[in-house]
Amino acid sequence: MSENWKEIKDIAVKWVEDAGKMLKESLHNSLDIKTKSNPNDLVTEMDYKVERFLTENIEKRFPQHKMMGEEEAGKNIGSTDGILWIIDPIDGTTNFVHQKYNFAISVAVVKDGVGKIGIIYNVMQDEWFTAIEGEGAYINGIRLPMATSVDLPEAIIGLNGRWLAREKRIDDKSLHEMVRKSRSVRSYGTAAIELAFAACGRLDSYISFRLSPWDYAAGLVLLKEVGMVVTDFQNKQPSLLEQSTILVARPSLHEELLSYVYNHNGFNH
Ligand code: IPD
Ligand code: CA
Ligand code: CA
Ligand code: CA
Numbered sequence: 001m002s003e004n005w006k007e008i009k010d011i012a013v014k015w016v017e018d019a020g021k022m023l024k025e026s027l028h029n030s031l032d033i034k035t036k037s038n039p040n041d042l043v044t045e046m047d048y049k050v051e052r053f054l055t056e057n058i059e060k061r062f063p064q065h066k067m068m069g070e071e072e073a074g075k076n077i078g079s080t081d082g083i084l085w086i087i088d089p090i091d092g093t094t095n096f097v098h099q100k101y102n103f104a105i106s107v108a109v110v111k112d113g114v115g116k117i118g119i120i121y122n123v124m125q126d127e128w129f130t131a132i133e134g135e136g137a138y139i140n141g142i143r144l145p146m147a148t149s150v151d152l153p154e155a156i157i158g159l160n161g162r163w164l165a166r167e168k169r170i171d172d173k174s175l176h177e178m179v180r181k182s183r184s185v186r187s188y189g190t191a192a193i194e195l196a197f198a199a200c201g202r203l204d205s206y207i208s209f210r211l212s213p214w215d216y217a218a219g220l221v222l223l224k225e226v227g228m229v230v231t232d233f234q235n236k237q238p239s240l241l242e243q244s245t246i247l248v249a250r251p252s253l254h255e256e257l258l259s260y261v262y263n264h265n266g267f268n269h
Helices: 004-028 045-061 093-098 161-166 175-181 189-200 215-223 249-261
Strands: 033-035 042-044 066-069 083-091 106-112 113-123 128-134 137-139 156-159 184-186 205-211 229-231 245-250
Touching: 004 045, 004 106, 004 113, 004 128, 033 045, 033 189, 042 093, 045 066, 045 083, 066 175, 066 215, 083 093, 083 189, 083 215, 106 189, 106 215, 113 189, 113 215, 128 175, 128 215, 156 161, 156 175, 156 189, 161 205, 161 215, 175 249, 189 205, 189 215, 189 245, 205 249, 215 229, 215 245, 229 249, 245 249
Parallel strands: 066 083, 156 184, 156 205
Antiparallel strands: 033 042, 083 106, 106 113, 113 128, 128 137, 205 245, 229 245
16 A cells, blocks of 8 residues: 555644644643653653644554654554654653753654654744655755765764763774864754754754664654765664664765764763
């Protein structure tokens, strides 16, 4: 059966738009905030509410589709066979709680392991990053150009500064050296937005030591459409079922940046 991806994308955008309104409205009220794996790993009732809102809609409209979400949905998904929705109801929960700014809803639709639709909604800026496989990536409906070349001295790298503080390597190329050679680094606290920024050229690279499929599944669809290179630190395709390291870069930059992170095991938070 061949799906109408454009129709599915439009339906998903409508749901995400409604979920975005819920998030904006919630900022006027006090939030119920809890921690998960550690004291810095926050979750609010809105994370659950948005995920449930999206999964209930998907279930009703597409009962044969599978779902995986950060908070509750599809904890036992063991394969990417069939159609799978991968959802991060709020990417950047810490920003949502502390800054009320720079957070996103990230939704991907994957068929048999291939990303078909990517939607990243930068809620407070009302900025939409969307892509359908083979049909280009868009920002607010305007097609994004293909990624061009940039050398490291002119490159802005998206990177969480906390990783740098923890790096102990002395025998190999260090991330500190990479950062010194770059033009600058930026850290927005939301992987989905950082991937979208890499897709639209605001970042020339984005590097993260540990992410989950819901952080990057939608971003991968966008990035592929503009010809950005995305791998893990072993130069392999990131998994859509398990956690992964992530190295995104312009084609001219990827090999060089890989030499700085290759064989890095990643860190735990
Ligand atoms: C987090 C953000 C953050 C990244 C973390 C993620 P969450 O997602 O994307 O930028 O550094 O690894 O877990 O928990 O806010 O959805
Ligand atoms: Ca989280
Ligand atoms: Ca996330
Ligand atoms: Ca999240």
